[in-house]
Amino acid sequence: MLKEFKNFIMTGNVIEFAVAVIMAGAVNGVVKGFVDDIVMPIVGYFSGGVDFADKKIILTEAVAASEGVTEVIEVAIRYGAWVNTIVNLIIVGFIMFLLIKGYNKMKKPVVAEAPAPAGPTQEELLAEIRDLLKK
Template sequence: MGMLTEFKAFIARGNVVDLAVAVVIGAAFGKIVTALVEGLVMPIIAMITGGASVAAWKYVVTPGVTDATGKVLTAEVAFKYGLVLQTVIDFLLIAFVIFLVLKAYNRVREPAPEAATPEDVLLLREIRDSLKTR
């Protein structure tokens, strides 16, 4: 029973629950950004670069060989740098949006700056301090 109690205490800690929520929200957010990149950003880049899908960009090392019936005899060997580019853009957009969200969160979370001490209070403190030294 000690292991079960210890596990309950582990799960009940705030950090574990917060981390689980962050992972779930992060995964959902990643899907949104991936859809944004695939649906909007990449088609714009494809239009600019000549109409080919960015994900289809590749450098063929060895072309595939097919017979007359269309059966693949040897698979194509290629470096698919378009997929890498698309994934890098996904990552950069996700990182940028997370940066903006954290920046806004920290701005809201920062304590309000203390109000400036009124001039009359400062003057009274100076008088008090000068009287103490006498």
Template sequence: MISEFKEFVSRGNVVDLAVAVVIGAAFGKIVTALVDGIVMPLIGWMSGGVSVSDWKYVISPAQLDAAGKEVAVEVAVKYGQFFQTVIDFVLIAFVIFLFLKAYNRIHKRAEEAPPATPEDVLLLREIRDSLKK
């Protein structure tokens, strides 16, 4: 069982997948930082200075007693965080699309080059041509 596990782990696909997951996680952090640090503040600024993650629709406001203590909590639909996560996802998906497009373009060029004719086929062609003479 241990030897089978070693064989499984040492396969190229598993190692490639592990590297892809690690790089993908790091890339996700980069895009999240971009969205949180640049995109969302710009959207918040354009919407009047309110942070996008604070956007919400209040169904029932919080109720306070005479002393200012909260008696009933606010009931709100917090759609701002969802909006921010959607933008995060769209940016990550777009950048991955661009990387895959470039990757496929590189591999398509490599595949377009015609493969070299095997030696046995060349030899058979020579024999055929010499028999025709």
């Protein structure tokens, strides 16, 4: 059983999948930083200085007790963070589209083999048998 597990782990598909998962984690951090630190400030600038990350609809205000300790936490719908996530998704989708498009261009085109010459049809065979029987 250990040998079978080793063979399973060492197959190309599992190793490629592991590399893909690790790369996805790294790309996620890069894209999140790009969206949060570059794209959204530009969008905020053109929308009148709005910072989407802080946008929310407060359902219940936070209640502070003595010495700044919160007794009841704030309940809010953070739609600004959701907008950032949607922009993140669009950017990742576009990058994946470009990667797949480039990969498909680099792949060698598959040359279709010429079909094997077709043998005689059933009618031709029957005609040949008929001719042989006549002789």
